[in-house]
Amino acid sequence: MQKERVAYVNGEIVPESEARVSIHDLGFLYGDAVFDTTRTFGHRIFRLRDHLDRLYDSLKYMRIDPGLGKDEMAALTMQVLGANLPLLDDDDDYWVSQRVSRGVRGATADGPTLVIECFPLPFEERAASYRDGLQVVTPSVRRTPPESMSPRAKVHNYINMVQANMEVKSQNPDALAMLLDTNGNIAEGMGANFFIVRDGVIFTPREQHILAGISRKVTIELAHELAIEVREADIDPYDAYTADEAFVTSTSYCICPVASFNGVTVGDGDGDVPGPVTDRLQKAYSGLVGIDIVGQYLARLGS
Numbered sequence: 001m002q003k004e005r006v007a008y009v010n011g012e013i014v015p016e017s018e019a020r021v022s023i024h025d026l027g028f029l030y031g032d033a034v035f036d037t038t039r040t041f042g043h044r045i046f047r048l049r050d051h052l053d054r055l056y057d058s059l060k061y062m063r064i065d066p067g068l069g070k071d072e073m074a075a076l077t078m079q080v081l082g083a084n085l086p087l088l089d090d091d092d093d094y095w096v097s098q099r100v101s102r103g104v105r106g107a108t109a110d111g112p113t114l115v116i117e118c119f120p121l122p123f124e125e126r127a128a129s130y131r132d133g134l135q136v137v138t139p140s141v142r143r144t145p146p147e148s149m150s151p152r153a154k155v156h157n158y159i160n161m162v163q164a165n166m167e168v169k170s171q172n173p174d175a176l177a178m179l180l181d182t183n184g185n186i187a188e189g190m191g192a193n194f195f196i197v198r199d200g201v202i203f204t205p206r207e208q209h210i211l212a213g214i215s216r217k218v219t220i221e222l223a224h225e226l227a228i229e230v231r232e233a234d235i236d237p238y239d240a241y242t243a244d245e246a247f248v249t250s251t252s253y254c255i256c257p258v259a260s261f262n263g264v265t266v267g268d269g270d271g272d273v274p275g276p277v278t279d280r281l282q283k284a285y286s287g288l289v290g291i292d293i294v295g296q297y298l299a300r301l302g303s
C-alpha cells in the first residue's frame with residue numbers, strides 16, 4: 001500500500017520525499033517560473049482545461065517554452081492525481097498544480113523544470129470563514145501594476161501579496177489582505193478575487209489589474225444563469241463599505257462571504273453571512289461541482 005504522495009519531476013514520477021529540484025533552479029533563484037492550480041471536488045478534477053489555458057498564457061507572457069503541449073500536460077496531471085487519490089479520505093480533496101521554471105542557471109538549454117504535484121486542501125484552517133465571513137483589510141502595499149509586471153500572469157513570485165498579508169496579519173491575524181491597485185481601486189487578495197453586490201447587481205474589478213480567476217469566471221457564468229447582472233468595473237473601498245454583500249472567489253474558497261471591510265460590517269449591520277445573492281451563488285456552485293462546497297468546510301469546524 002502506497003504511503004506517500006508522488007510528484008512528477010522532469011520526466012519521472014517519484015515519491016515526494018525523493019523529489020528534487022536544483023539549488024540553481026531559476027524558479028528558486030529569481031521566482032522565474034509560472035504555475036497554475038486547480039482542485040478536485042469529490043476527487044474529480046475541475047476545469048483542468050481552463051487552468052491549462054491560463055498556464056500556457058502565463059508561459060507565453062514569461063517566454064518559457066514548457067517543451068510539451070496542453071494534451072500531454074493534462075495527461076501527466078491526471079496520472080499524478082490518479083496515483084495520489086488513494087491516499088485521500090473520502091471527504092478531502094486536493095489542490096493539483098503544474099509548475100514550470102525556466103530551468104537551471106547555466107543550463108537553460110537543457111530545458112525547463114516541470115513539476116506536477118497534489119496537496120490536500122486546508123478545509124480545517126478556513127472553516128470558520130464560512131460561518132463568520134472573512135475580515136478583509138486593505139494594506140498600504142499596492143498590487144503590482146501592469147506597467148511593472150502583469151498581474152494577469154500567474155508567476156512564481158508572490159512577494160507583493162506576501163508583504164501585503166504580513167502587514168495586515170500583524171494587525172489582525174485573522175484578516176485577509178485585499179490589495180488596492182495603484183489607482184486606489186480594489187484589485188485582489190493573495191489567491192482570491194473580490195466581488196460586491198449592490199441593489200441586486202454584482203460588481204467585480206476589471207481584468208487588467210488582477211489575475212482572472214477561473215472561479216471568478218465560473219461565478220460570473222453562474223450569475224448569468226441565475227439572471228443576476230454582473231458588471232466588471234472600478235470599485236474602491238467606499239463601494240465595499242456601502243455594499244449590500246461582498247465575497248471572494250478562488251479555487252479553494254470557491255465563494256466565501258466577506259463579513260467586514262477595514263472593520264466596517266458589510267451589509268445591513270447584523271453581520272450575518274452569507275447574504276442572499278452570495279447564498280444563491282454558493283448553492284449554484286455546489287450544484288455545478290456536485291458537492292456542497294460550504295458543507296465541506298463547515299464539517300471541519302472544531303475538528
Ligand code: PMP
Nearest residue numbers: 191192193211213214215250251
Ligand atoms: N488572484 C490571485 C493573485 C491568485 O493567485 C488566485 C489563485 N489562483 C486568484 C486570484 C483566484 O484564481 P482562481 O479562481 O483561478 O483560483
